Amino acid sequence: MTDAKTEEKPLVRKIESRRAMAKAMGEYFGEIFEAAREGSPKIAWCTSVGPAELLVACGFRVYFPENHGAMLGATRMATDLIPLANAVGYSPEICSYLTSDVGSFLKGETPMAKMPGYEFPKPDVLIYNTNQCRDVKDWMSYYQKHFDVPMYGVNTPVNITEVTEDHVDVAAKQIEAMVEPLCEITGVKFDYDLFKEKVSLSRELSEKWKTVLETASAVPSPINFFDSTIHMGPAVVMRGSTRAIDYYNLLLEELNTCIETGTGSIEDEKYRIYWDGMPIWGKLKSHSEHFASLKTCVVASTYCNSWIFDAFDADDPFKSMARAYTELFIVRSDAWKETYMQRMFDLYKIDGIIYHDAKTCPANSNNRYGMPDRLQKDSGLPYIIIQGDLNDMRCYSEEQTRTNIEAFIEQLAEK
Amino acid sequence: MSDKKLYCGVDVGASATKVVILEEDGTLVGHETRRTGVEAAEVSESCRDAILESLGLEKNAIALTGSTGFARDDVTFSDIKRTEISCHSKGCLLYFDGPMTIVDIGGQDNKIINLDENGKRTSFKLNRKCAAGTGSFLEEISTILNKPLEDLNGLAEQSETPVKLGSFCTVFTKTEILTNFRRGDRIPDIAAGAFESVIRRIIEMDPLTGNIVLTGGVVGHNPYIVKAFERVLGRPVRVPPHPQLTGAIGAALFAIEENSQGTE
Structure with missing residues (x-):
């Protein structure tokens, strides 16, 4: 009889460009902290798929509370902070980005405090887009009451199959209506050409990010979902600037070299998984290593693809921005989403699908209205659903999730 | 019995630990079930030892051991590990098509x-x-x-x-x-x-x-x-005849399968 054998875990290749990303993100935050310290330029808080290009064109530094929410999750601070928001009436059932961010604010603790030159970026204006969910508006409303600053937003129609001109017009008019009050806050005269330039930069950035993600269609994939969730940071927060484009050029060079040399993100990739739903931020590293130990690469995801905006067009900035932010996956009907996901399964040569049912994020949990069974029927691909949350680790069972994932890979191996 | 190869299956569940010993043809020759508690490794070992003692056998009578259940990785004498989903499937297929x-x-x-x-x-x-x-x-x-x-x-x-x-x-x-x-x-x-x-x-x-x-x-x-x-x-x-033992039986069947593949 032998003792249990301890297998050496396959490595997850570390992305070398990550230092350049950290530098770019550091510069981005440094500019916001400096603005907070100096009182100039003005600071806008914006929901992640809000009209960032307009804000940049109007002269704001743009801070994204959702990015902060993800940081609270990834640093595993969130679960201790969420109860503080629960205690002041924000339910544990609602968005845990919101509750962890509010908890962070109430306690005065943030991972940003460790960054050089940290200064709390008090908002001068709050901007939302309900294309993601109603929670983002409620989130901004909390701070509106606290700071007594103006709040503007876009209320986007949701559950759309085909985006029509009417849908776009509704959103475009709301974006245009912000111009005057925003310029009043910053005191700058609206520069239409600058706005067009910002939209053009966002288009270029979006294309770069798309190309980065599509490198994962190579076998073996040079990047995995867990890395992508981190490396999408610049695509989220640096829209309308060249900094992120420069970074993705560097990252692309690295990933293309990996493809040329057949270097995978994990060693000995055998299975390729599509992840639907939010990442479980507090478990990124352990999930990444767990999948790697199973010779499985999570190569593609709905989440990371959500920051691809094909519609941006500098020649028609308001309407194209409105279209880009209305075409988003999360805004669409299940019928549209299923067609889209089928395309992704083919592009990325997927073996199986994992749906993350995030307790506090119904809008990003696509398993709840019968989609997994419909897609399995149409694609023939097996799936599992894991129960968890983006930030609230009280909703996550380590053992149950590990068993679920391992049993799924055993099933793929049986094929 | 002593001339037959024996295989052990361990299912460390959250509530109970189940251990079985099978002959190569799947015949169940002994089993033991105890509360798992917090010492999964010790409980699984004591279950195995109790079966061996009742059969008058030593540890070396067992050719291979498979483990399953939430603490499958904690079973120190396990040679092969599978999730309980695979082991329940395997265990049921012994009895039903x-x-x-x-x-x-x-x-x-x-x-x-x-x-x-x-x-x-x-x-x-x-x-x-x-x-x-x-x-x-x-x-x-x-x-x-x-x-x-x-x-x-x-x-x-x-x-x-x-x-x-x-x-x-x-x-x-x-x-x-x-x-x-x-x-x-x-x-x-x-x-x-x-x-x-x-x-x-x-x-x-x-x-x-x-x-x-x-x-x-x-x-x-x-x-x-x-x-x-x-x-x-x-x-x-x-x-099946022993519904609580299905996972453990499946784990032992994986051990049998592993052994036969190893000797082919």
């Missing part, structure tokens, strides 16, 4: 596993993170009824009109039972209602259209649930 839908009702979780006509797994589901519908729920109910857990089955057998317990939540169900008491409902009817509540939580997980095979400790200790399941589904269900 596919296609089948395995419903495993364990102490802390439920599993539903679909196998095709070739015995290949086509899908599986685990229950949500909730005690409702599991053995833990029945333990809670026995506590509030102030009856030993092992008496619950006998009580349910005496029921004439099972009480319908409607809540999703174990804590809410306990409150609901207090209301039932005040209303004058009989304990046997509440016990039967608890079993039917377990079944309702399970039929929410899957349409259960195939041939149903029931496994798990709750099934092993409570034959009432099998009858109740048949009543709810309106058709017979199958139960």
Whole structure:
């Protein structure tokens, strides 16, 4: 009889460009902290798929509370902070980005405090887009009451199959209506050409990010979902600037070299998984290593693809921005989403699908209205659903999730 | 027996640890079940040693060991590890041909596993993170009824009109039972209602259209649930000879398979 054998875990290749990303993100935050310290330029808080290009064109530094929410999750601070928001009436059932961010604010603790030159970026204006969910508006409303600053937003129609001109017009008019009050806050005269330039930069950035993600269609994939969730940071927060484009050029060079040399993100990739739903931020590293130990690469995801905006067009900035932010996956009907996901399964040569049912994020949990069974029927691909949350680790069972994932890979191996 | 190769299977569940020893043809020659507690490694080893002692054998009589269950990685003498989903499938296929839908009702979780006509797994589901519908729920109910857990089955057998317990939540169900008491409902009817509540939580997980095979400790200790399941589904269900040991048997079968592949 032998003792249990301890297998050496396959490595997850570390992305070398990550230092350049950290530098770019550091510069981005440094500019916001400096603005907070100096009182100039003005600071806008914006929901992640809000009209960032307009804000940049109007002269704001743009801070994204959702990015902060993800940081609270990834640093595993969130679960201790969420109860503080629960205690002041924000339910544990609602968005845990919101509750962890509010908890962070109430306690005065943030991972940003460790960054050089940290200064709390008090908002001068709050901007939302309900294309993601109603929670983002409620989130901004909390701070509106606290700071007594103006709040503007876009209320986007949701559950759309085909985006029509009417849908776009509704959103475009709301974006245009912000111009005057925003310029009043910053005191700058609206520069239409600058706005067009910002939209053009966002288009270029979006294309770069798309190309980065599509490198994962190579076998073996040079990047995995867990890395992508981190490396999408610049695509989220640096829209309308060249900094992120420069970074993705560097990252692309690295990933293309990996493809040329057949270097995978994990060693000995055998299975390729599509992840639907939010990442479980507090478990990124352990999930990444767990999948790697199973010779499985999570190569593609709905989440990371959500920051691809094909519609941006500098020649028609308001309407194209409105279209880009209305075409988003999360805004669409299940019928549209299923067609889209089928395309992704083919592009990325997927073996199986994992749906993350995030307790506090119904809008990003696509398993709840019968989609997994419909897609399995149409694609023939097996799936599992894991129960968890983006930030609230009280909703996550380590053992149950590990068993679920391992049993799924055993099933793929049986094929 | 001493000239035959033996294989050990260990299923370290959240509530109970089950250990079996099989001959190469799958014949069960010994088994032991104990509460897992917090020392999974020690409990699994003591179970194995107790079986060996009862058979008058030494540790070296076992050719290979397979382990499963939530603490499968903690079994120090395991040669091969598989999830309980794979092991329950394997264990059931020893007794029944596919296609089948395995419903495993364990102490802390439920599993539903679909196998095709070739015995290949086509899908599986685990229950949500909730005690409702599991053995833990029945333990809670026995506590509030102030009856030993092992008496619950006998009580349910005496029921004439099972009480319908409607809540999703174990804590809410306990409150609901207090209301039932005040209303004058009989304990046997509440016990039967608890079993039917377990079944309702399970039929929410899957349409259960195939041939149903029931496994798990709750099934092993409570034959009432099998009858109740048949009543709810309106058709017979199958139960392997040792429903609580199915995962451990599957783990031992994987050990046998590994050994035969290794000697080919």
